[in-house]
Amino acid sequence: MDALLEMKGITKRFGGLTAVDQVDLIVKKGEILGLIGPNGAGKTTFFNILTGIYRPDQGNIQFNGTDITGFKPYQIANQGIFRTFQNIRLLKDYSVLDNIKLGLFRQTKAGAWSSIFGLRRSREEEKKVAEESWALLERLGLTDLANEAAGNLSYGNQRRVEIARALVSHPEMILLDEPAAGMNSEEVESLSALVRQIRQQGTTVILIEHNVGMVVELCDRLVVLDHGVKIADGDPNQVVANPAVIEAYIGGQEVTEVVGD
Amino acid sequence: MLAQQLLNGIALGFTYILIAVGLTMIYGVLKLLHFAHGVIYTVGAFSAMIGILYLNMNFIVAILFGMIIAGIAGVLVERLAYRPLRGTHPITTLISGVGIAIFVESLFQAIFTSDPRGFPATGMKVEPIHITSSISLTNSKLYIIIVGLVCLLLLYAFLKWTKMGVAIQAVSQDMRAASLMGVNVNQVVAVTFFIGSALAALAGAFVAYDFNSLFPTMGSIPGLKAFCVVVLGGLGSIPGTIIGGLILGIVESLSEGYLTGMVIDKDAIAFVILILILLLKPSGLFGKQVEKV
Ligand SMILES: Nc1ncnc2c1ncn2[C@@H]1O[C@H](COP(=O)(O)OP(=O)(O)OP(=O)(O)O)[C@@H](O)[C@H]1O
Ligand SMILES: [Mg+2]
Numbered sequence: 078m079d080a081l082l083e084m085k086g087i088t089k090r091f092g093g094l095t096a097v098d099q100v101d102l103i104v105k106k107g108e109i110l111g112l113i114g115p116n117g118a119g120k121t122t123f124f125n126i127l128t129g130i131y132r133p134d135q136g137n138i139q140f141n142g143t144d145i146t147g148f149k150p151y152q153i154a155n156q157g158i159f160r161t162f163q164n165i166r167l168l169k170d171y172s173v174l175d176n177i178k179l180g181l182f183r184q185t186k187a188g189a190w191s192s193i194f195g196l197r198r199s200r201e202e203e204k205k206v207a208e209e210s211w212a213l214l215e216r217l218g219l220t221d222l223a224n225e226a227a228g229n230l231s232y233g234n235q236r237r238v239e240i241a242r243a244l245v246s247h248p249e250m251i252l253l254d255e256p257a258a259g260m261n262s263e264e265v266e267s268l269s270a271l272v273r274q275i276r277q278q279g280t281t282v283i284l285i286e287h288n289v290g291m292v293v294e295l296c297d298r299l300v301v302l303d304h305g306v307k308i309a310d311g312d313p314n315q316v317v318a319n320p321a322v323i324e325a326y327i328g329g330q331e332v333t334e335v336v337g338d
Numbered sequence: 339m340l341a342q343q344l345l346n347g348i349a350l351g352f353t354y355i356l357i358a359v360g361l362t363m364i365y366g367v368l369k370l371l372h373f374a375h376g377v378i379y380t381v382g383a384f385s386a387m388i389g390i391l392y393l394n395m396n397f398i399v400a401i402l403f404g405m406i407i408a409g410i411a412g413v414l415v416e417r418l419a420y421r422p423l424r425g426t427h428p429i430t431t432l433i434s435g436v437g438i439a440i441f442v443e444s445l446f447q448a449i450f451t452s453d454p455r456g457f458p459a460t461g462m463k464v465e466p467i468h469i470t471s472s473i474s475l476t477n478s479k480l481y482i483i484i485v486g487l488v489c490l491l492l493l494y495a496f497l498k499w500t501k502m503g504v505a506i507q508a509v510s511q512d513m514r515a516a517s518l519m520g521v522n523v524n525q526v527v528a529v530t531f532f533i534g535s536a537l538a539a540l541a542g543a544f545v546a547y548d549f550n551s552l553f554p555t556m557g558s559i560p561g562l563k564a565f566c567v568v569v570l571g572g573l574g575s576i577p578g579t580i581i582g583g584l585i586l587g588i589v590e591s592l593s594e595g596y597l598t599g600m601v602i603d604k605d606a607i608a609f610v611i612l613i614l615i616l617l618l619k620p621s622g623l624f625g626k627q628v629e630k631v
Contacts, residue, residue, distance in 0.1 A: 128518055154520035168511040179508055183520030185501055242519070 080139075081106040081250060081281050082127075087136035089122055089305075096122040097133075098305035104250075109272060109282045111296035111313065113289065115326055119305040120285045121163055124252050128160050129153040141249065155183050157249035161239045161256060163285075169228030173219060173238050176227050177210040180242040213245050217271070232259050240271065250281045257288050269295050293317055301325065342473045343595040344588060349479035351587025352486035356541035358564035358571075358579045359493065360412075360534020366510035366574040367530050370428070373435035374415050375538055376561020377442040380554060382408035382539020383546040384446065390458040397460040397547075404543045405536035412535025413528050421524075439558070446554035454553040457546045464548060478548040485544070489537060490580065496533075497576075506530055510574060538564075559605055566608040570615050572625020581623060586611065 082104040089097040097119045104110050112120050125131045127138065129150040138146045140156055148156070159180070167176050185202055214220045217237055222230060227238055236256055243251050253272070257265045265288065272282055272295060286292045292299060292313065299316040301309040303325035309316045316322060357379055364372045385407035389400030419434045466474040497503035508516035509526045517523045541560070546552040567586050571578025590607055615622060 130514070130518075149522070150514070150517035151520050151522045154518055160518060162515075166512055166515040168508060168515065170511060179504070179516070179519050182501070182505070182508075 079106050080104070081108075081141060083139040084127070085137050085139075087123070087126060087133050087138070089119075089126055089131055089133050095305050097126065097302075100136075100302070100305070100307045102300060102307070102310075104281060104283065106281055107276060107279065108298060109276055109284065109296050111292035111299040112283055112285045112302065113287070113292060113299060114302035115328075118302040118325075120302055121254055122305075123302065124160060124254055124283075124285065127153075127252065128158060157246075158252065159243035159246070159248040159250075160252035161236070161243050161254055163254040163258070165232075165235045165239050167227040167235055167239055167242070169226065171227055172224050173227050173230070174207075174210055174214065174223040176238055177213060177242050177245050178206050180245040181206045181209060184246055210245055213241050217241055233264050236260070244275060244280070247278060248280055250283070251275060253282065253284045253286075255285055255287065257286055257291055265291055289317060339472075339595060343591045345469075345473060345475055346479070346594075347588030347591030348584060349475065349482050349587070350591055351584035352482050353541045353545055353560070354564060354567050354586055355580055355583035356486055356489065357538045357560055358567040358583055359490075359576060360531075360538050361564050362568045362571070362574055362576060362579045363506070363510075363530050363534050365568065367506060367513070367527055368420070368424075370420060370431050371435070371565070372415075372420075372534075373432060373561070373565075374419065374438040374442070375412075375534070375564065376557035376559075377439045378408050378412050378415070378535045378557070379538045379542035379560055380446065380552075380557035381411045381442070381542075382535075383542035383552045383556060384450065385539070386543035387455075387458055387546065387552060390460065397462055400460075401540065401543045405539045408539030408542070409532040409536040412531040412538075416527060416531045421527075439561075443554050443558070450554060452554055454551045457550050457552060460547065464550070476548065478544065482541075482544050482548070485540065489540065493533070493537075493576075502526070502529055563605075563608040566612040569612055569622055572622030575622070575624040578622055578624030 080103045082102070084100065084102045087097055087100045087102075088095065100123065112123065114120055122131065126133050129145075129148050129152065132147050136146070137144065140158065143156065145153060145156055168179065171179070185206060211220070211223070214223055217240075219234070219237060219241065222234060222238075227235065230238065236259075240251075240253065240256060243253075257268055260268060269291060272284065275282055284292065284296065294313075296313050298311060299309070299313045300307060301316060301319075301322050308325060309319050309322050357375065360378075361372055361375050364370060364375075382404040384404075386400045386404030389395040389403040390397065393400075393403070395403060415435075415438055419438045420431050423431045423434055462477075464476050464478045466476050467480060468474045497507060505516065505521045505526045506529065508519070508521055509523055513523055516526075542557065545560070546556070563586065567582040568579055569582075570585065571580070571582030586608055589611070590604055593607055594604055
């Protein structure tokens, strides 16, 4: 398999804190990659760099043979990288269906005049957008909620809508930031099934997750960040048995316990 | 008498709406109070005047010219005065806007002097149209109502059915999420400033034509009143702005008819309304609860 994403020496500092420190990463096409690490390890920051929200202080990102370092978020989206957020970011006043239609934004072309005057091309485009969005809602069993305002949905359903929005345009790569947070084991099961389906449709997945059981079972490969440094990269079962990884997690827990006292 | 005042009020309300819609849209996308919007109105009026006087344009072409120049001016204000400050404290951008307003007013005073001048001859005389024997409206005010309605309809269609319109609404809801769906935020912001500025220019040019007067500080009071209208309607809400503009126009016009000689000046009414709304319902008539940042 070819490398879809190649990141070299990625570093991001916030003042004196190095949130991501010299990270190299290669992701192959069609892979499901798990990104784990204790709280504050720099996982979300890594996604923010990859999606253009932050510009890395050092390092270089190649995607599909294009150098995308320093691209703006909308340019990254146009390259086919979509994501979900740790704190869900749906357009809360929009209906579920309209949120998902927004996921197809980059693929619509109709200009101002043709849409105002209802020319055929834009009507066809609008119809296609509605159909594709609806088909995805059906696949995810969300059709009952299609016209509900996204902000009124339960937490689990908001997560699913957010994934649907990231997925509807058949992106090259999708980044999921703790998608299973707050889900029960049954919902985690169906989420895992969905991620496998996503890969089936040809989309490469990077998944940040604290649910170690889920990532070990789901991912082809695990990468571990700790204090911004990549400390492990490889087969999931081997990675979670790696003493350095266990140490990072236990070390992190000790810190939280001290803080909790 | 009442019907007459209502009609005048609606015409006045439409000028406020045309100015305020831009303010509310700009607030929507950037969460920014654009205090230089009043000078954009002035730029529109003066550009239309120059178009007629020096470039041999007819009235309609001159108004379109004024809208385009003001639209470009609005985009430049955003580019030069707001974008470099994006992400800083909101007060910073607000002061920057006030600074731009003072700069442009002073520039206009240096070029055109501060004396009011008449609007050049348009070949279209301002004259009353008698609707019934007791109710009449100047043709210029009628044009404002018609043009205002057409613009609002076009704006509605634009926001609802075009890709850019959808993008503007998405950015108003969540700039970051929109950008990650492939929406070019800077482009959306520029288009919003262009449209909002062009509409304010339209109002400026029509008011200058209607009153046959323009001067460098002509935009400051309308700009502040538009701000009151936006707060009254609810920051970021276009329907709220329309209702708010009509309310202010009608209240002002009724006060002129019935309260002449009262202590309170007509121009002060907007600010009384502003104070009341801030005390009673800070989110405005149609606004969402304003989130503290
Ligand atoms: N915009 C920012 N400004 C300053 N510091 C930041 C910023 N964003 C993140 N950080 C810091 O960078 C470090 C890494 O944060 P990040 O959110 O990437 O961690 P994470 O691995 O996603 O953690 P979690 O599992 O809790 O989500 C933290 O110490 C955080 O406080
Ligand atoms: Mg995180």
